[in-house]
Amino acid sequence: MSMSAMRDGCESKAMRATPLLEGSNISKVFRGRLRRLPGGRGECSDSRRPALDGVSVAVRPGECLALIGGSGSGKSTLTRILLGLESPTRGRVAYRGEPVDGTRSEGYRFLRREAGLVFQNPFTSLDPRWTALRTVAEPLRIQARDLTAQMVEQAALEALSQVGLDPGEFAGRYPVDCSGGQAQRIAIARAIVANPKLIVADEPMSSLDVLSRLGILRTFRSIRERSPQTAIILVSHDLGLVQHLADTIMVLQQGRVQEYGPTSTVLAHPSSSYTKELIAAAS
């Protein structure tokens, strides 16, 4: 099945399914902070403008949601709140219908067990002293305590293979021995090794060159084909990167939703001038 056909199918199925992760009416205001500058000058950041203002979002099993916006749009803050890493000033987050409200909440515990995270810079998100095998095996060592060491190693090697890295060549490598694209694939292998229900990737391609970006994009496509029930939240500033992958796009600007809908609709009929600018920038 072609990727676009699969995506259309996913779009309609995803829209009908119950949300896996849902944020309702989320607002976030960071308290103003005085930044002392050389020469005794200082600037107080605007404490009144919310980083997020009444954002509602839902991602369903098998759906790929792209959160798009420029620097300071609130996309990373929204992602952190959805993952329970930050508390919203207002609004609520639920995972599998259970509230994500503090580290002891049921929703948070499910979420941390069932979500795989990929960060922007692989070299700061990977432990420089650990081999790829140890890094990828770590989530299984923590979560699947009933597995033997051999089973864990086997699963980690398979995950490396799934992201297009030869396990024989890469299992013993340290991050310093890898290119940016290879290191990011190790981070993706770590995110998928425990068969997550949700993958959250925060700007996974922005620190890489175009060839590595394309490689990572293809890796995500292959994950979608192999695990059609896995939901993905992909954070990016570039519509071009997500056009072939996302079922749904949410465009954020200064903490507010400018556009939220199926990828084809947002790209073909953007309603806000900001989305039009993003489309022009990616064209």
Place this chain on the structure above:
Amino acid sequence: MSLSIKNLSVSIGGKTILDQVSLDLADGQRVGLVGPSGSGKSMITKAFLGLLPPRAQASGSICLGGKEILGASERTLADLRGAYVGTVFQNPAASLNPVLTVKKQLTLPLRLHYDLSRCEREERALAMLDKLGLDRSVANAYPSQLSGGQQQRVGIGTALITSPRLIIADEPTTALDSISQMMVIELLDRLVDQSGASLLFVTHDFSVLRRIASQAYVLDRGKVVEAGEIQRILTSPQSLEAQGLVAAARELTLAVGHGRQPLPAEERTS
């Protein structure tokens, strides 16, 4: 200002970084250096800016405005850089001095290389802010108080304040979001046009390069693998490396542009 590099080879610790690279940039021409990470494109700019690592061994020839500069003294290189070459770096947050205001940042090259009064320097800095599309109130701000896009505009202003004859832009958009990228490219395009200077634009992305340059050298693992008109490379890339870069740019570029020229289709040769 013309730049001519002939058979430039650079090795560090016995490892070859650049291998017999030759490149020509005529006066007023805009040329792109394009290649993936690790292809050696930034090493070329470091070689003619005299910024190679101390352990690097270089051979070949680099002529800037007809003058051989490979192996020239630091004093000669500093004078050449200050008077004739302006460089825009990849990460504006790292290339701007965090303890200098925008005005001091912009006037520093003038203070170092030109005999101007303080008043004249400040006047030029304010005029440069106008050209950059930044409000004059930004003059007293520090880099940390600016957005990434604003920081890079100041970086461009610092590079262009001495009216250089050759502008080096080393991946100036990579650290920015897509809208800031577009604004920085449009600004650089306009300012280079107005100054008539030569431009060497370093990038990994053809979709960015096609907006600002007409010629390109494609690098891979320290070698020039293809050179020519960008339009020709986009439509019929000859080398495998250029084909990969063009295909990646094509796949990562939206095909539904509103009012912008899309990447040209690849020619079928079968």
